[in-house]
Amino acid sequence: MMYQPKIIGFLCNWCSYRGADTAGMARMKYPPNVKIIRVPCSGRISPELVLRTFREGADGVMVLGCHIGDCHYSTGNHRTAKRMPVLKKLLEYSGIEPERLHINWVSAAEGEKFTVVIKEFTEKISALPPFVETMK
């Protein structure tokens, strides 16, 4: 059987999760590798959470939030935009492919963009070896 990557998507309740809803209601197709976890805000995703997700065996992690300026809590996603790039750099410095962590902004109306983001990310992760094997 072909290698199917495990991807965890942290979606913010107010934009990205509704965007996924929009995609679902419009019956748009996207790869089933992504397991979606709804969180109150993308700013709630601490680096510890992402690292633990990797430790538990995820091959890729995506954090989707509202566009900058549209956050339900005004500046919650500013925190995401500040800490996630640093975490990506840290992954790179520790020898983990920084592509395994993806940050993007999807609004409630962007069902189409949601499917595109997931398709592209799944393709990217499928090209990489399984995370657990690289860590042996």
Next chain:
Amino acid sequence: MSERLTSLRETIEKVLPDVDGVLALRQGPHGIVSPYLFHKERPGELDKLALWPKEPLPDTLKIILRAHPEAKLAIVCRGCEERGIVEMYKHAQFSLDNVILIGLQCEQEEAEFCRCAKPFTVHAKTVVGQPIQGVADPLTDKIAAMSLEEKREFWKQEFEHCIKCYGCRNICPQCFCNICALEDEKWVQTGRLPMPNPSMYHLVRAMHMTAKCVACRECEETCPADIPMAVHFRLIARDVKEMFNYETGASLQQKPPQLLVLEEGEYERTGLPH
């Protein structure tokens, strides 16, 4: 007695009558150098004043100021210790109203030992010794130039030696949280050695040192397994400078980026999609 030590002693003797105490290093009865609070009633003790090896004095300052907030103190600080004091002040650990900084400039070989880019003080009004230029950091440059596979293998081997003694966290002048994420079973598993790869302990600590690490290298110095963990912090410090234009300990006014919202032009430098 070296020239720098003599001039430091003279400076301390000048300051001593006006303050409640001067925090510096003293050679103890068994030749061990440790932090000590010199007092005006015991000036003879200055015979035992020492300079090296350095100890994290800002931590001791914090402990004294927590117990005696009104105390008027002077502290002998090197460049890194001064940066530590500035960062602790900015994170509201103590007030600097009653603290006098006595700057101590490092010498060439001390700077090379620490691979220090800034072995001089900036804010201290009283300064002992001549400031020297920063030195290069060959180890950090070497690791930065490695390929992804080489880095993975390098850190795997290094972190395998970790015995999770928490020494790096305990000695760090910037690790002052009341509740530490590294003690949380959710993030760092207890009872497993060597730690599972990737090492959550070291990666979480590296993340928490973002825009906080003052590059004093106390963690590497105290590590019984000789793990060069400061390399992570220094590489991230370069990125923080690039993305958020923040240098740890450089300014008393500029707030750390993690306490602020995004500013004009910052988002473009993070490399996130539009």
